[in-house]
Structure formats: structure tokens, C-alpha cells
Amino acid sequence: MTVTAPPREAAAxxxxxxxxxxxxxxxxxxxxxxxxxxxxxxxxxxxxxxALAAIPGSLLPQRSLSQTNVARYFADHxxxxxVLDRLYLFDVFSSPWFAAVYLLLFVSLVGxxxxxxxxxxxxxxxxxxxxxxxxxxxxxxxxLDSPLEGPAALDAVEEELRGxxxxxxxRGGGADDELSAEKGYAKEAGNLLFxxxxxxxxVALAGGKLWGYEGSILVTEGQGFCNAFQxxxxxxxxxxxxxxxxxxxCVDLEDFRAEYEDDLTASSFRADISYGGxxxxxxxxxxxxxxxxxxxxxxxxxxxxxxxxxFTVATPGGTTLTDVSAPFLPTNQSTxxxxxxxxLPDLGADAESQLALQGFFAPTGVIRGGILTSVDPRPxxxxxxxxxxxxxxxxxxxxxxxxxAIDTEQIARGALEEVGSANLAVGETLTLPxxxxxxxxxxxxxxxxxxxxxxxxxxxLGAAIAILVGLLAMLLLRRxxxxxxxxxxxxxxxxxxxVGSLTRGGGEGTERFAGLTDDLRAALAAxxxxxxxxxxxxxxxxxxVPTP
Amino acid sequence: xxxxQTLEDLSNVLFSVSVGLYSxxxxxxxxxxxxxxxxxxxxxxxxxxxxxxPALSAAPAEPITVRRYGIAAMALTxxxxxxxxxxxxxxxxxxxxxxxxxxxxxxxxxxxxAVVAFVVLAVRRPALRHLGVFVLAPVVLAMVGIGLxxxxxxxxxxxxxxxxxxxxxxxxxxxGFGIFFxxxxxxxxxxxxxxxxxxxxxxxxxxGTLLGRLPGAAAIDRVAHRTAVFGFPIWTFAVIAGAIxxxxxxxxxxGWDPKETWAFIAWVVYAAYLHARTTAGWRGKPAAxxxxxxxxxxxxxxxxxxxxxxxxxxxxxVE
Ligand code: HEM
Numbered sequence: 001m002t003v004t005a006p007p008r009e010a011a012a013x014x015x016x017x018x019x020x021x022x023x024x025x026x027x028x029x030x031x032x033x034x035x036x037x038x039x040x041x042x043x044x045x046x047x048x049x050x051a052l053a054a055i056p057g058s059l060l061p062q063r064s065l066s067q068t069n070v071a072r073y074f075a076d077h078x079x080x081x082x083v084l085d086r087l088y089l090f091d092v093f094s095s096p097w098f099a100a101v102y103l104l105l106f107v108s109l110v111g112x113x114x115x116x117x118x119x120x121x122x123x124x125x126x127x128x129x130x131x132x133x134x135x136x137x138x139x140x141x142x143x144l145d146s147p148l149e150g151p152a153a154l155d156a157v158e159e160e161l162r163g164x165x166x167x168x169x170x171r172g173g174g175a176d177d178e179l180s181a182e183k184g185y186a187k188e189a190g191n192l193l194f195x196x197x198x199x200x201x202x203v204a205l206a207g208g209k210l211w212g213y214e215g216s217i218l219v220t221e222g223q224g225f226c227n228a229f230q231x232x233x234x235x236x237x238x239x240x241x242x243x244x245x246x247x248x249x250c251v252d253l254e255d256f257r258a259e260y261e262d263d264l265t266a267s268s269f270r271a272d273i274s275y276g277g278x279x280x281x282x283x284x285x286x287x288x289x290x291x292x293x294x295x296x297x298x299x300x301x302x303x304x305x306x307x308x309x310x311f312t313v314a315t316p317g318g319t320t321l322t323d324v325s326a327p328f329l330p331t332n333q334s335t336x337x338x339x340x341x342x343x344l345p346d347l348g349a350d351a352e353s354q355l356a357l358q359g360f361f362a363p364t365g366v367i368r369g370g371i372l373t374s375v376d377p378r379p380x381x382x383x384x385x386x387x388x389x390x391x392x393x394x395x396x397x398x399x400x401x402x403x404x405a406i407d408t409e410q411i412a413r414g415a416l417e418e419v420g421s422a423n424l425a426v427g428e429t430l431t432l433p434x435x436x437x438x439x440x441x442x443x444x445x446x447x448x449x450x451x452x453x454x455x456x457x458x459x460x461l462g463a464a465i466a467i468l469v470g471l472l473a474m475l476l477l478r479r480x481x482x483x484x485x486x487x488x489x490x491x492x493x494x495x496x497x498x499v500g501s502l503t504r505g506g507g508e509g510t511e512r513f514a515g516l517t518d519d520l521r522a523a524l525a526a527x528x529x530x531x532x533x534x535x536x537x538x539x540x541x542x543x544x545v546p547t548p
Numbered sequence: 549x550x551x552x553q554t555l556e557d558l559s560n561v562l563f564s565v566s567v568g569l570y571s572x573x574x575x576x577x578x579x580x581x582x583x584x585x586x587x588x589x590x591x592x593x594x595x596x597x598x599x600x601x602p603a604l605s606a607a608p609a610e611p612i613t614v615r616r617y618g619i620a621a622m623a624l625t626x627x628x629x630x631x632x633x634x635x636x637x638x639x640x641x642x643x644x645x646x647x648x649x650x651x652x653x654x655x656x657x658x659x660x661x662a663v664v665a666f667v668v669l670a671v672r673r674p675a676l677r678h679l680g681v682f683v684l685a686p687v688v689l690a691m692v693g694i695g696l697x698x699x700x701x702x703x704x705x706x707x708x709x710x711x712x713x714x715x716x717x718x719x720x721x722x723x724g725f726g727i728f729f730x731x732x733x734x735x736x737x738x739x740x741x742x743x744x745x746x747x748x749x750x751x752x753x754x755x756g757t758l759l760g761r762l763p764g765a766a767a768i769d770r771v772a773h774r775t776a777v778f779g780f781p782i783w784t785f786a787v788i789a790g791a792i793x794x795x796x797x798x799x800x801x802x803g804w805d806p807k808e809t810w811a812f813i814a815w816v817v818y819a820a821y822l823h824a825r826t827t828a829g830w831r832g833k834p835a836a837x838x839x840x841x842x843x844x845x846x847x848x849x850x851x852x853x854x855x856x857x858x859x860x861x862x863x864x865x866v867e
Contacts, residue, residue, distance in 0.1 A: 040827040047820040051813045051845075058809040058853070065803065093804050214799070261704045262550060268707050290711040290797050301799040450799045457801060464788045471781050 037104070038111030046105040053101050057092030060084065064093065106199055113195040120188045127169040128182035131483035131500075138483070138500035140513035146524040147494040150486035153524060154179050157484050157497065160523040164516075166482065179484045187504070190473025197466035204463055208456025213237035213246070218327045220308045220446040224252030226278055227298065227451055247298040247453060251275045252282055256305055256445040260378060264334065271302045271447045297453055304448030306330045306338055309361045309384050309440060316435035319347060327446045328361045329404050336363050337374035340404045345393055354393045356416070357438065358406050359386040365425075372423050384440050385423045388432055391416040479504040482516070497524070555642035556702040562634040563656070567691045569628035570663075570684055576621035577680035581761050583614050618677050622670060625684060629663045636660065642702045648718045649705045651854050652698040658850075659690050661726020669730070669771065675763050676771065682737050682762075683730065713793035717786060724783035725846055727775050728818070732843025734772035735836040741765045742833060769832070772839055773825055780818050787811050810849035817842040 020028070036042060061069035070090050074081040088095030135141055146153045154177070158168050161181045172178035215232035217225050225231045227249045255272040269289050274282025287293045293300040310325040321344065328340030342357040362374030365383030372385040392415040394407050401407040410416040422430040424440040431437050481502045489496050499520065501513050635656055639647035647653045666683045670676045705714075742765050747753035754760075762768065790811065795801035802808060821838040824830035830838075 040823055041829060044820050044823050044827060044830060047816050047823065051816040051820070054809050054813050054816075057804055058806040058813075062804065065805065263703060265704045266707045267704065267710070289707045290713075290793075292796055292799070299799070303799060452799050454800070457795070460801065461792070464791070468781065468784055468788060471784055475777050475781060 034111065037108050040112070043105065043108050043112065046101060046108060049101045050105060053092070053098050056089050057098075060089050060092075062092065063090050102202070106202060109195055110199060113192060116188075117192045117196075120185075120192060123188075124185060128167060128180040128481060130171055131178050131180050131485055135483055135485055135498040135500035138502055140503070140510055141498065141500040142513070142517045144497040144499065144517065144521055144524060145489060145494060146497060147528050148524065150177055150488070150495045152527065153486050153495045153497055154484065156523045156527045157499075157520055160520055161482060164519075166480075172485075177486050181482045181484075182480070184477050184479035184504075186473050187477040187479045190470045190475075190477060192470070194467055194470030194474055197463045197470055201460055201463035201467065204456040204459035206456070208238075208454040208460065210238040210240045212452070212454040212456065213241045214450065214452045216303070216448065216450045218306075218446050218448050219251070219253040220325065220327060221253055221256055221444045224250060225449070226250040232451075247296050248277045249275060249295065249298055249300075249451070250278050250280075250282070251293075251300055251449065251451075253447050253449070254284075256447050258305060258377070258445075264377060266377070269302060269305055271305075271449075273300070275300070297455065299452050301450045301452065302447055303450045304330075306446055306448075307336065307361050307363060307379065307382075308340075308444045308446050309342075309359065309382070310442050310444060311342060311357065312439045312441050313344065313347065313355065314437045314439075315347060317349070321347065323441055325444055326403070328359065332374070334377060335374040336377040337361070341402075341406050343393055343395065343403075343406070345395055348390075352392055353390060355436065356389045356393055356406050357386045358389065359384050361443070363443075365423075367423055370423075379443060381425075382443050383423060383425050385421070386430065386438070386440075387421040388419050388430065388438060389416045390419045390432070390434070551702045551704075552642040555638045559635050559638035559642060559702070562631045562638065563691070563695060566628050566632040566635060567688060567695070569624050569631060570688045570691065573621050573624035573628060574681055574684045574688060576617050576624055577677070577684060580614055580617040580621055581678060581681060581758050583617065618674075621680055622667070622677060625663065625680065626667055629660065629667060632656070632660045632663065639702055643704060645705055646715055646718070648714070648722065649703075649709055650700045651850070652694060652700045654718065654722060655690070655694045655698055655850065657722040658725045658729065659687055659694070661723050662729040663687055665727050665730045665775065669775075675767070678762050679734070679737060679768070679771075681758070683733055686729075686733060708797055711793060711797065713789060713796075717789040717793050720782050720786035720789060724779050724786050725850075727779035727782065728843055728846055731772050731775035731779060732840055732846075734768050734775065735839040735843075737762060738765055738768040738772055738836050739833065739840070741768055769836065772836065776818060776821060776839060776842075780822065783815060783818065787815060806853045807849065810845065810853055814842060814845040814849060817845055 061073050063070050073090075074085075084090065088097065092098055132138065136143070146156075148156065154170065157179060158170065158181075161168050161179075164183070166181035166183045168179060168181040170179050213229075213235065214237075215227070215229065215235035217232050219225055227246045229235050229237065229243060229246070252274050253271055254274060257268075257270045257272075258266060259268045259270075261267050270286055271288065272284065272286050273293070274284050275293060275295065276282045285293055287300060287302050289302060292302070306327055306329060308325040308327045310323045312320065312322050313324065314320040324342065324344065326340055326342040328338035330336050330338045338361040340359060340361070342359070344355045345351075347353070347355045360372060361384050362372055362382070363379040364374060364376035364381045365372050366375050366381075367373075367383070372383055389406060389411065392410065394401070394410045394415060399407070399409075406416065411418075419434070420430055420432045422428075424430060426440055426442050429437050429439040482499065483501070484497055484499045486495050486497050497520075499517060501516065503512070636647040636653065639653060643649070648657055662683070666679070670680065740759055741762055744753060744757070744759040745765060748755050748760070790808070791801040794803070794808075798805075817838060821835060821842055824835035824838050
């Protein structure tokens, strides 16, 4: 069904002015869009969009947090995941649409706040505006009587207000019968500081992302690493980082200690390290959770720990590898049950006689029904359960494989063959059919270390503090204007003073105004000649204050 | 370090005592409202000439029995807050640490801040005592929920939590949350009150219901705004302190961990609320809804993120 609009031609067309040029039209259109973008209403919508846009980032696994979880999600939802991936839903916080929302918001913010900043700068140099005609119409207003002459009464009010840190101007031409006062400019300044610091925060964040980098590595006691990308197990770096820019720093792990409460809650992790430039003698330092090493813009963190069981392998051919070890990753943080693999590609005579151990390590192991389990994170009774494989490990096939597991493809293909398995306590040996002896000789501990560099970090902190300061000024201060006008009293003796006030921000305006008028009354009374009747409701004249 | 069992038991007993006292306070607040005079009627007597803060400034002469209910309700609330503070105090003494190491302790602290915030408001502005039922009833529900579902034995802190930033970050987060709690309830009441007023105006509702005895809509809205304005810088500080702590504990100051993400979302929603309050077309109802959404986000952040999703904050979860 179609609805036909009534023909427009029927109405008499208004006489048209000459059509504006295309350039002008475009400018008008742009201006209109700019106004719309920088309106507060748009800002609220954009704030909402920003909040909404962040939600998928917390509900779906994110690559920046855990590649493994994303991979698992792909495995669990093979149809959905690629679609979500195309929408950047696994990289929400670096996605173009998230950036679009916050960039629009910040453009809106700058467009909204900069004109206000200029206006504020002008207002700072301008005196407070003239008093409105009818002061008694203001939200808070009062009438005070004083026996003083008009100018003298205003003098008293001015002095009192200046004492309260108001900026005061007197107006009324020759009559000098009017006064405007204002204070609380810092509220507006706070607003500007707050909003502009938000922009500064964004810039500092972006700088940190562009020039920052981060690398992680597992280091076993007695070993170390130097700050170079090829040394790290995993690293990420901003697009403007060059390999040569990296802080020259090497770190060795001397000793790692974990301590536990009676209920086995981990109470502290400490790593004794030594650090220094390449080739330098290391300086000793102890780092721990909440206590990183900070040196030359680089920070070294202890982010995890675990055990690396040690083995001595002796072949019948006479080759012996003493105390070889590999880090086993904890699969359970409360018992430190760990899994890993030790690959020995160069043990045998050729590529077909490589050896690998797939294993399970228990710092305090108990064997129940032939199965080894761990019951305590402390190394009280270390044991391993190992399965030994011989054959071709496939390390040089070009297919990437995990350091912590044996490539199951090679087993499935028959290239690797299981040749023995055993539960071993320290000192026990598994002998393989070919006579190779594998002895579990003990363990070392390893620490997961992370080296980070973020040149924007200090700036971000500075911006955050400025945000907080601006926010407090904006929310807690009030912008107050006070106006006063004097006129002759009805009976001709003395003056009637009308006072009115306008307050923005904060509450209790009425109470505060009552306090102000009380103070004004007292000030007027203090200046009044000694004889007059006490002012209504005011404090007694203060004899200490000299009368002018 | 061992946990002092006697002190932990005492803390648990005080928890039940607090719930009992708060429940009695709800009953007393109810009685005050039920037998109280309608502030609406009082306002009409005061006259239309003084629209400024009629329900707040006019403390209409209530019958003495009703005043007694009000005073008893406040006394029960304050007593409840004292025993409630005792819950945390003895937890802290039992474990020799700050009592905010897990969700049970955190949530208990939030509710305590909410109660204290209400008491401060109600002492400064007696007319706000009429909001008592609507604050204390959710408080009782929250306490029962916390006791049933979040309870965790007193225990030592995990290594990552052993930092002076625990005191700074978590204390301010608890304060901000507790204040937003009161603010959110005020906005809900504001919305209910508006609907009630509209119905009364349309003649489809009687005036004498519980809602009709609340302070006027504008006064309730002002409470919501003032508390949010108070809570927002505290929350901002809590988030910044969290980032500073994360920098030394986790190796980066911000990583979009689920908890961080939801703290950010809550912050943005409250910023939107404060803007909405000063923007034409958003004042009143829409702004109040934004505040309610803000409280929803805070609660979601506490419950969902700790209990369902996993992240670096997970150790704050239940056992
Ligand atoms: C990241 C985005 C923004 C955040 C987090 C933010 C936050 C805030 C907060 C918390 C306040 C205090 C409200 C109050 O005084 O009660 C405020 C005030 C204000 N904001 Fe924003 N803002 C943002 C963007 C904007 C934008 C885009 C505009 C302009 C379109 C804007 C204009 C203002 C103005 C004019 C005020 C003062 C309101 C008043 O004095 O009553 N803000 N802002």
C-alpha cells in the first residue's frame, strides 16, 4: 500500500531568496553537524555507546588477555567464532569501531569545552556582570536596614565580601548605589581541567601503546635473559618500537622462594635476581609480587613460578646428559601439580633415535592406585610420572610445536613410540628397553618474569591526577554571584540594602545565603554610629572594630 | 598466621544481630510511614507560595506516637550499623588484616557504607527518614543474600593482596559503591514517586499509600544527585588507585581485565548521569534511569564478574 502525499505545488510557494552558493551550503551543513556533534545531548549518547561498546570486551575472550581462551572459543563455536572475529569482537579495545566511539566522544568534548575555555578566559578579565533590576526576584534575596549612608553601607558590604574572597565592582555611575561580586571561578577552571585532562590521558595512553613493549620469559634458577625480542617466549611491541631502542638490561635469577600459610595460602613469592647492562656485573635485588624492579624506564615483574624437574640420562652408547631440566607448567595453582615435556633431540646417533619425556610433576606427590597426585604446593616429597618416547620428534619440520608438550601428530604418525613409563621419586631410575637409564635427580624452580616498558605511564598518572583535581574543583566548589543595591529608607533615616545571590553547584544555597546576610548585618552594625537601635536580627555591634 | 576462631564466631554472630536489628528498623520505619500524616496534605497547608523545599523543610507536627516510631527506627538502624561495623572489625581482628579480602567482606562493607550514608542523610534532614523503609529493606535483602551466598571463612590474604594499596583501593571502592547504592535507591524512589504522582493526578490512585508519604519527587531526585556527586570522585579515585596497584602487581596499569572493564563502564555511566542531570531533554526521568543503570552495573560487576567470569580479580571470589 502506498500513501500519496498531497501535492505540494498546491501551496503557494514563498518567494525565494537567491539560492546560496554550493560552498556556503556545505559550510552551513558542516556547521550544523559540528553543533550537533558538540551538543551535550550527543555527548551523553556517545558516553552510552562507549559503555555499550566495552561490554563484549568483558563477555567474550580477548586476544589481549588470553590467546588460549580465544582459541578454545574458536574450537567450541567453529561457526560463530569467525563471524565474531570479523567484527573484531576478540579485539574489542583495539577495534576500529571502539576507536570510532571514543574518538567521536573526544572530538565532541574538545568542541564543547574549548569554546567554554575561551569564554572562561574572557570572563576572568571581565568584571562581574551588573546587578539585575529586581534583586528580590533572585532565588535568594533579603532586605537589610542600616542607619549608614548609602555609599558607606556599600563600603561595609564590599569589605565583607572581599574578606570572603569575592571579586567586587561598584556600579551605578555617580550614584554609586550598586555592587556586583563573584567568586568560584575555580569551578569553571576545574571543569576545563577535568575535560582537557581526559584528552591528555587518551594521548598519553596512545603514546604508551606506540612506543611501549612487553616481553615474558620463564627463567630457571641459575639462568637469565637479556632484553631482546628474540630471547622472549612471548612479546608484544608498539608499532614505533625498534629492536635497537630496547633498554640494555640483563637479568639473572639466583633463587626463588615461595612461602605459605598453615592453610597453604601463598603468602609471598620472592625472586633474588641480579641485573645490569650486558657484560656488567649484576647488582643484586629481590623482587616479588607487588614489588617489581624499576630501572631506566624498564620494569621487571615476577608474574608466576613453577618447578623444573631435573633428569640425568645415560645411554648404553656412553652418552650422559647430567641434570637436564625443562620447566613444567603448573596446572593447579593450589597444589602446583605441573605438566611439561623434556625433549632431547641430540641424544642418539641420528634423527630417528631422539628421546622425549612427557611428564607430570608433583612437589608433594602421593600415589593412589598407581596414579600420582599432588597434595601440597611445597616441595616436601617431589615425584614425577613420566612417559618416555623414542623416535623422531619432528622439531625441524617447520611446524611450530609447544615446548611444554610432545607433538601428538608425531605419535599418531608412528614417528614417536612410547618406550616406557614410571612414577619416580628423587634418585629413582627408569630403564628403557634399549638400556637407556633416566634418573629423576631433583628439581629447580623457575620464575615467570615479564619486562615492560611504557613511556606513557607517568603521563597517564599525571593526567589521572589532574582529572581528579579538576573533578573535585568542579563538583565541590560553587560559583556564587552576590548583588547589592542601596536606596533611601522610607522614613528618610538611613538606607535600605537589597542583597540577592545566584549560586551554581553545591547544595544548601539557602542556608549559605542566610549565613552571608547574617555576616553582612554584623558588618553593617559594626560600622554604624554608636547610638542607633540594634539592627533587626543581627549580632550586637562589635566594639573592637573602629567605626570609619 | 592463624585465624582466631572466637573472634570469627563473634563476627558471625554480630552479622545475624545486624540483620535482626535492620529488620526491626524496617518494621519501625513502616509503622512511621503507615501511621504518619501525609506530607502531601501538609504541603497543601504550607501553601503553594513556598515551593522551594516543602517536604524537606516542613517538619509537620506528627503525632507523638509516630515520632516515637521514627526515633525507634533510627535508633535501631544506628545500633545495627554499630554491630555491622563490629562484623568487619572482629573479622579484621580474627585474621589480623583489613577485613576486605574476599567478596563476603567486600559486600558487607558496601552495605555498611550504604547504611551509614543513609544515617548521615537522615540525621541532617529528618524528612528523609521517610525513605528509611526503602533503604533498609534492600539492605536486609542484601545482607541475607551475602550471608547465604557469599559467606567465606575468615582466612589469610593471598600474596597478591598483601599491599598497602589494598587499604586505599578497596576502601574507596567500598565507599563509592555504598554511596551509589543509596543514590540508586533514591532514583528508583524518585521514579516510583513520579508515577504515583501522575496516577494521583489522573485520579487512578489514592494519595494515602506509602509512596504518597515520601518526600516530594524533586527532593528525592536531589538526594540521588547529591549522593552521586559525592560518590563519583570517590569512585574515580578508587579506579585510579586500582590502576596504580595493578601497575605494581600485574605489570600494567590497565589491561581490560573484566573487572577493570566493568569499573570503566560504571564510571562512564555515572559520568553520563551527571551530564544528563544538566542537559535539557535528559533531566528528570531519563537521568534517574541512567542512575539506576549505574547501580545495576555496579552490582553486576560485583556478582557476575567475580562469580562467573574469570580474570585477575578472581581471587576476590567465593570459596
Ligand atoms: C569522556 C567523556 C566525558 C566525561 C567522562 C565527562 C565527565 C563529566 C563529569 C563527571 C562532569 C561533572 C558533572 C557535574 O557537574 O555534575 C562533567 C561536566 C560537564 N561536561 Fe563532561 N564529560 C565528558 C565529555 C563531555 C563532552 C563531550 C561535553 C560537551 C559536549 C561535556 C561537557 C560538560 C559540561 C558543559 C559540564 C559542566 C556541567 C555543569 O557545569 O553543569 N563533557 N563532565
